[in-house]
Amino acid sequence: MLIMFNALLLLLGLGAFQAVSAEKARYNELYRPQYHFTPLKNWMNDPTGLLYHKGIYHLFYQYNPGGTTWGAMSWGHATSRDLTHWKQQPIALLARGYPDNITEMFFTGSAVADVDNTSGFGHSGQTPLVAMYTSYYPYAQNLPSGKTVQANQQAQSIAYSLDDGMTWTTYDAANPVILDPPAPYSDQFLNFRDPAIFWHKPTKKWIAVLSLAQLHKLLIYTSKDLKNWALASEFGPVNAVGGVWECPNIFPLSVDGHNDNVKWVAMIGLNPGGPPGTVGSGTQYVVGNFNGTSFTADADGLFSGTTPPPSDSIIFADFEGVGTFADLGWTPTGDLIGQSPATGAWPGQNPVTGYLGKRLVNTFVNGDATTGTLTSKFFNISMRYINFLVGGGHDFNNTAVHLKVDGQIVRSATGTNSETLSWQSWDVSSLLNRTAVIEIVDTSTGGWGHINVDEISFSNSMARSQVANWVDWGPDFYAAQAYRGLSSDEQVAIGWMNNWEYGGLIPTIPWRSAMSLPRRVSLKTINGKATLVQVPTENWGSIVSRKALKRSWSSVKETKSLGSVGKALQIELSFSDREPAAVGSSQFGIIVRATPDLKQQTRVGYDFATKELFIDRSISGNVSFDGTFPDTYYAPLAANAKGQIKLRIYVDWSSVEVFGGQGETTMTTQIFPSDRATFAEIFSTGVSTQNVQVEIRKISSTWDD
Template identity: 35%
Template sequence: MKNIFVTLLIGVLFSFSLIVKAQDYSEQYRPQFHFSPKSGWIGDPDGTIKFDSLYHLFWWGHAVSEDLVYWKEYPWPMQGGNSSFDYYTGSVVVDTANTAGFGTGDDTVAVAIYTMHNRTTNIETQGISSSTSPDFKYFNYYNDNPVIPSTSTDFRDPSVFWDTQLDRWAMAITRPGEHRIEIYSSPDLKNWTKQSSFGPLGARTGAWEVPDLFQLPLDGNPENKKWVMICGMGPNRGQYWVGDFDGSTFTPDGTTLAYLKNGTGINGELFTDFEASDYGTWTTEGTAFGTGPANGSLSGQMDVSGYLGDYLVNSFNGGDAATGKLTSPEFMVSKNFINFLIAGGNHNNLTCINLLVNGEVVRTATGDNSEQLKWFGWDVSEYIGQTAVLQIIDNFSGSWGHINIDHIMFSDILTDHRYEHAYWIDYGPDFYAVRTYRNYDADDDRTIWLGWMNNWDYANSIPTSWGGSTAESLPREIQLVSTLQGYKITQKPIEELKKLRKEEVVLTNKTVEGTTVLTEFKPLKNTYEFEAVYEVNPGSDQKVGFNLCVSDANKMVLGYDAKTSNVFIDRTQSGYVSFNSKFPRVINAPVQLKENKISFHVFVDQLSLEVFVNDGDVVLTSLMFPNPYFQKGIELFSINESSVLQSFNGWELNSIWEEELGTGILDRRENIKSIDVYPNPANQKIHFTLNAGTSRTATAKVINLLGQTLKEKIIFPGISSSEIDISDLKTGHYILYVLNDNQISTQQFIKVN
């Protein structure tokens, strides 16, 4: 999507006074083993290529790496052009055959292809720049840009590669609002011809952005490769499709279509899919539901999507003014959960689906004022063995006075993630704009991708100091495997990350009951990795997992619910969450157990949590902003029933930025000491004592528990008093930080009235 040049400039200017500090990558929340720029904005990964033993990453900044672990940042690469446009997301190719004519016989040419977003009109066209400089440090603007003209404000994010089938360049590029990915071809990167259009298919709640198209071996067989199309869906999702690409057209295969269009392979027992011309044994009242299921949108209605098959329940018959009720035949509750797809009006008790037991409503759900159906689910385990009915209600005649329902399932796995029916790349809220690496060295059979760890719901309010941004994700190796739900992409962290590991901590067969501190593994900083396997009792009330970044009530919760068969992250009390109302939330993802065990591979890096569940079958990526001074504890939990932590292997991880780990946490240096503060508690002033005999100035700061500096004072030992006025602070806990003779001293104190 956007690599916001304006935001980048603002970030650079804002960070100018912090450049010295930014160079050591030690700011609060700064990731220590994820790539982030020294200062300024980072967004969608662009130009992910490997050439001449170097991995390249553009955003449109530029960094290179020999191993995707340690990075060197280069200067701003884009030269020439004018200030009429911003560089939006794109890609880089190595034009080894010099098809564009930018090189000579002695040059290797790289060409950047990107969206030119006009700052005045917002029109989006596609442009190119070329590089023959060492390591492709600088790209020269092509004066005949754009190479793909356009009058649209919604046409962006080209992904380009050489198609060996037809010996020409191929491009995948999105029409975001139309939920389409277009395929273009070119002999020379300058002249492009549209070949086809793919979509809409799958999820379409948000704009489609940042596509990619590549091949993966199926089930590890290099002789049986499938083409995979991916794209982001704003503000934070990513989905994929598996099929065939003939050089001009991408076609999803039958297995993919069966799952996406008909729900083939969904876990559970189908109660009804409404695939008939009438409602069968369901009874209707009123006029809203008509005489039978609807074949999509009705007259006067916006586009309805997300239902399975050809039909769904749609009470827009006659418009929002119509009312009615649809009642199922009686059934025996036989499974723990009822899952269904729902959309339409958000009016409690008026546009809804209800579960009635003994004539009383015991469960209810409404739409979300959209026409895109999403998965909702109820826990009905307490009613197993009882007779129940479902009622679909439309009793509202105003705006959004209708309800859409489809594909009601009885299951032992809860599907309540509130997402559309799709092949999702990552169930967490912070993995977006994914791009694969194109390996021109052809020295590695792996397919590796990475994404932007952020979310447009709150990307512009992220509480970081080096440019208001975050980082790119860990590079991940991906594979394509066959499952009951069709073809699935699994992910795992690349092997090269293991070189960051420090001493290993190993635990086996540890009984966990309730919540207990993990005393055997106590990282000094929130920069660590662990692999763990819990034994679980499927279908029970047991919840197992980890409380991470713990301090008092604050914690980042990662767990597995044996009853719902869902893995979850709860970041509602993970630290600093109030910077945006959409940030604190609980994330759930359904997962299939393996031999009554759940495995976690976890990476914690200051502001991020990446979790690979059951060997990457399910992946969740989440930002977090824990208190950098106190939230370092780790707890194990097994709630409602004891469990066995069958294995645990943990490692603190070295920083990729310096030999001594810099984290922005005050105790990052070995010469940290405590300091005496008095009185404590205090209400007017605090006093403290500096080391005797120093001739240097000292810097004293008062910092709150979010890591924000509230007061700062330069102390001249022997001249000025070592005291700070705190009379204007609110009641609470604070930290005094003193830097003196390159020695850091800290002490917590309490402000009282």
């Protein structure tokens, strides 16, 4: 869970949002999801403490009881019998001292049923439910347990419930039960969080998986009673290491349904540094094995090195020449005047990785105090993509790469607070034949006040960095957690359907943020590798219309209008990818949530040349609240053995979730269209798409009761 210390100040000005009462929230406000969970009002982020107990699904979540931005972190609570129809419950764990003198917040964690009463909290035959969470202490204090904490410290505490999760008692006699990170990481007490706990039957011990966020490490602890914990091992860093690691979770899954072949999956939140082409948050997964004390990743799921640019690339700048930036044709300003490309890290800088060749732009010349700009020569945009490697600070205003046309910034990219460079791509097809310059900007003198850039090239293909297995390739799926208490052969996960890049700005009232669809996850062998597969799981029979709009065509060359179909939809779309080569861009898909004039629309499609699924929300409705929001997102997706592409698309009043193939590729995006955006249309560009079938069913509200 992202730590936003300054957000505490927002508690002083809660604004008109507090005035919205339960009676006024009707669950039919503009943008209110109809079959995704949302709180009645106020801010929500990470799912936490997901627990199935006595036929009830408990959804606890990070919640601000006083406003629609992050602050006063508490555990909200909702329950369901079918993962579809939710009942709002009272706050489970309210920030201590709320609202006037907060001494402890309840950050992300998890919950279990202690059926053997190992904790000793149970009595009179009542099974105790135990929650473990990160306590955040805003200032130094002595605790009731006699322990002392520092200002802004994060430590791990527990609470228990003896009435099946409806009320909770904090274990003040001993909290926090894990006070400090172990040596040599004791200086990481500000970034030690998000425990995921579970019972490991073979060793008859409780396991807690914690994140050392800035070091990209998972710490694994064991316990016999949920109260006394011992460090067993650590894991990481591996794969994606931009930003910080948060909200870890590990669980077992059989491969291809064979119980004699069980793997373990570690899901890890990453912020920033999500999937290629996105900004902000993302969730990766690692497949491996867990023996009760340590997690080991499978070798075929680990990635290293930098993928070269596409084969048709024309290199614009690789910074390999000898001399200053001015000698290489760039115009420097500020502290970069007279400077040359770096040969790696500067003194005092952590190792820089991911660049190609021997040299790169690295503005950490004299530390983060260095400022200046580098401006390229003018060039003519002649290919579809501008690709480049970028790392360093995550700040679109102060540590960024800009594309300028007629003096105006038309594209931007930035690092992920990581010294590892990764590919970024700008689709500039709408700017072909325009004259442009590239500007590399460093105007920041604070932490991560520098930028790394290399290998700027032009291509008709998008460059990709394969640095991780992504749970979801869209921008709005984060902090995913799996339910405890389900049988060992099933796992259901839910993610936060938002992004820290703009999460506090999305235009929703009186609530802010939704959860993703619950997803039943499994492992299937795809291309010789155990791959996470996701299938949306709700009580669809209770909310999906039996009446369907069905259309099929042997061939589609341009567009096919489907008329007004509604705002909450289940769509099944299939088509053949076996087409003759086409000139230029060759894409097929469906437009959803469109106005009659198509000035608002969201495009879900497939690019035949790159074999990628995409969602284009650049004109999806209200996109003005954040400059990074209007964009197109891509994910790899291969056809099945019959040469077909199959998509299941779930459209709600403010979201689109796509499940491609068997569910091995998923994409989740928020959208904020107008009420008039109810139309849909099939499109095909640059190619005649064969064997097209579409089926659309309306989804009714889960809040009617």
